[in-house]
Amino acid sequence: xxxxxxxxxxxxxxxxxxxxxxxxxxxxxxxxxxxxxxxxxxxxxxxxxxxxxxxxxxxxxxxxxxxxxxxxxxxxxxxxxxxxxxxxxxxxxxxxxxxxxxxxxxxxxxxxxxxxxxxxxxxxxxxxxxxxxxxxxxxxxxxxxxxxxxxxxxx
Amino acid sequence: xxxxxxxxxxxxxxxxxxxxxxxxxxxxxxxxxxxxxxxxxxxxxxxxxxxxxxxxxxxxxxxxxxxxxxxxxxxxxxxxxxxxxxxxxxxxxxxxxxxxxxxxxxxxxxxxxxxxxxxxxxxxxxxxxxxxxxxxxxxxxxxxxxxxxxxxxxx
Numbered sequence: 001x002x003x004x005x006x007x008x009x010x011x012x013x014x015x016x017x018x019x020x021x022x023x024x025x026x027x028x029x030x031x032x033x034x035x036x037x038x039x040x041x042x043x044x045x046x047x048x049x050x051x052x053x054x055x056x057x058x059x060x061x062x063x064x065x066x067x068x069x070x071x072x073x074x075x076x077x078x079x080x081x082x083x084x085x086x087x088x089x090x091x092x093x094x095x096x097x098x099x100x101x102x103x104x105x106x107x108x109x110x111x112x113x114x115x116x117x118x119x120x121x122x123x124x125x126x127x128x129x130x131x132x133x134x135x136x137x138x139x140x141x142x143x144x145x146x147x148x149x150x151x152x153x154x155x
Numbered sequence: 156x157x158x159x160x161x162x163x164x165x166x167x168x169x170x171x172x173x174x175x176x177x178x179x180x181x182x183x184x185x186x187x188x189x190x191x192x193x194x195x196x197x198x199x200x201x202x203x204x205x206x207x208x209x210x211x212x213x214x215x216x217x218x219x220x221x222x223x224x225x226x227x228x229x230x231x232x233x234x235x236x237x238x239x240x241x242x243x244x245x246x247x248x249x250x251x252x253x254x255x256x257x258x259x260x261x262x263x264x265x266x267x268x269x270x271x272x273x274x275x276x277x278x279x280x281x282x283x284x285x286x287x288x289x290x291x292x293x294x295x296x297x298x299x300x301x302x303x304x305x306x307x308x309x310x
Contacts, residue, residue: 006250006251007250053208053231054208076209077209085249087249089242093231093232094161094231094260094277095161095162095277096163096277099279100255103249103251124251124254124255
């Protein structure tokens with residue numbers, strides 16, 4: 001089930017001074033996810049998370065001018081406090097989306113009292129990987145992760 | 156979890172005089188699947204089926220001249236004796252395939268001592284749906300289903 005070696009991948013990795021449990025909560029409880037998921041001044045206006053294999057999620061990202069971007073996906077694998085996998089290839093189980101773009105694998109591994117946190121985002125083509133990178137993957141996910149670290153430090 | 160209303164779908168439906176359990180076995184036991192899955196004179200030379208959510212399958216179809224066509228996929232949902240969902244969008248959990256083409260939802264519903272058998276095959280575009288139809292979906296899956304009915308009558 002290791003996704004290493006996945007082609008067309010983008011990756012963010014950090015050692016975070018918080019437990020896997022707190023990081024997992026921040027990913028799976030809507031009120032917590034809203035606090036960190038979008039780099040400010042963007043916000044999350046809607047977060048509906050049915051966290052189970054085959055469950056859907058809807059996260060609406062809202063820009064500073066009020067423009068809204070809905071993101072729909074389906075959870076493929078859920079290992080509480082350890083691993084979450086979701087994809088935008090389906091909008092619900094198992095209705096194909098307009099465009100299969102990415103599959104994200106988030107892992108939370110305990111390491112010396114902290115958590116080795118990895119977000120791996122696989123794509124179906126090099127073109128999509130590059131587009132995601134140019135949309136600001138590293139900066140966007142990096143800032144969001146800063147906000148995540150700040151949030152879990154207060155849990 | 157009902158997939159009705161899925162866009163770009165092809166469907167085969169039959170009322171089969173056998174139990175859901177036998178039909179499910181024919182889909183999930185490699186030695187049985189080999190007996191019916193490809194319309195003769197095509198055969199299945201390899202069937203490896205890790206039947207669980209996130210498990211992979213590999214089915215190699217072999218033509219009368221010996222040409223081989225490997226098909227890889229991943230099970231998305233498994234409800235024993237009731238439902239199987241698998242897709243070729245991943246080659247293993249959760250490695251993207253070269254081309255996400257289809258997601259198949261096979262359901263086995265008991266109906267008056269027989270089984271209402273439905274194979275729904277969703278695609279990510281009308282172009283792919285049409286291509287699958289032109290490749291002979293209805294004839295191919297129809298013949299294979301005849302072979303399936305024959306097999307389960309002998310179980």
